[in-house]
Amino acid sequence: MHAHEPRVGEDELARVARRVRRHIVRMIAGAGSGHPGGSLSCADILVTLYFRVLRVDPRRPQWPDRDRFVLSKGHACPALYAVLAERGFFPLDELWTLRRLGSSLQGHPDMRKTPGVEASTGSLGQGLSVGLGMALAGRLDGAPWRVYVLLGDGEIQEGQVWEAAMAAAHYGVDNLTAILDWNGLQIDGPNDEVMTVRPVADKWRAFGWEVTEIDGHRFDEILEALRWARSVRGKPAIILARTVKGRGVSFMEGQVDWHGKAPSPAQAEQALAELEGEA
Numbered sequence: 302m303h304a305h306e307p308r309v310g311e312d313e314l315a316r317v318a319r320r321v322r323r324h325i326v327r328m329i330a331g332a333g334s335g336h337p338g339g340s341l342s343c344a345d346i347l348v349t350l351y352f353r354v355l356r357v358d359p360r361r362p363q364w365p366d367r368d369r370f371v372l373s374k375g376h377a378c379p380a381l382y383a384v385l386a387e388r389g390f391f392p393l394d395e396l397w398t399l400r401r402l403g404s405s406l407q408g409h410p411d412m413r414k415t416p417g418v419e420a421s422t423g424s425l426g427q428g429l430s431v432g433l434g435m436a437l438a439g440r441l442d443g444a445p446w447r448v449y450v451l452l453g454d455g456e457i458q459e460g461q462v463w464e465a466a467m468a469a470a471h472y473g474v475d476n477l478t479a480i481l482d483w484n485g486l487q488i489d490g491p492n493d494e495v496m497t498v499r500p501v502a503d504k505w506r507a508f509g510w511e512v513t514e515i516d517g518h519r520f521d522e523i524l525e526a527l528r529w530a531r532s533v534r535g536k537p538a539i540i541l542a543r544t545v546k547g548r549g550v551s552f553m554e555g556q557v558d559w560h561g562k563a564p565s566p567a568q569a570e571q572a573l574a575e576l577e578g579e580a
Contacts, residue, residue, distance in 0.1 A: 311520040318348045324383035330569035332400040338559040340380040342484040342544040347384045349523040359389035362416040373428020374453035375409040390417035426459025436477035455487025469537040470509025478530040479539040484546040517542025
């Protein structure tokens with residue numbers, strides 16, 4: 302087994318995801334600010350990517366043949382930081398410096414400061430364009446790596462997403478996979494009330510993409526969808542992953558209030574206790 306090709310089972314993925322969720326709660330509570338809801342909703346997807354799918358080497362973050370992952374919804378970076386630390390890109394102790402002055406773990410990802418971060422994101426709507434550029438560059442170079450981009454569902458209200466979607470299909474970019482963290486909520490409320498994005502699957506198909514829809518908290522479905530995406534030829538693929546905002550913490554699940562605020566010490570203690578008890 303190579304360092305860049307972990308092969309852990311679904312039980313271990315679940316254990317790692319539970320640790321990641323605990324890290325997310327501790328990080329945001331310690332920082333006193335951050336985005337727990339959307340970090341918790343995408344944790345299972347990121348764990349599956351980094352522990353089963355992505356060809357990466359934590360000892361060589363700039364390894365030329367690595368796969369690239371772009372967190373377009375950059376405010377969910379606590380999930381990415383926790384997964385990168387669990388995967389060995391930097392020490393776990395660094396997680397507790399989230400959002401501190403001078404820390405390498407800022408409130409949105411910074412590719413110049415954080416090992417394993419491929420793109421500085423946070424201005425929503427830009428990540429798919431960045432990933433498309435990477436994928437086109439890889440194709441021009443005849444490189445073996447793939448590009449994965451995680452989008453937020455509120456984020457796909459941005460016009461630039463659809464410009465990138467149109468271009469990716471036009472150029473037949475099949476080394477690009479998008480994943481939608483479809484938790485139904487954004488900072489101002491439900492997607493359907495703020496600016497509906499439905500019909501989601503039909504939109505992406507109309508833009509020339511192959512589409513599949515899954516439960517974004519079932520590791521078997523995530524793995525199967527990622528295998529499917531690698532098999533698509535001649536066009537880009539998107540995985541619509543239905544998720545629950547705040548997943549794993551009872552009082553955060555499905556609550557838009559937890560989009561962008563930190564838990565109090567007592568709330569963090571309750572959340573950590575619940576996550577300790579998860580199967």
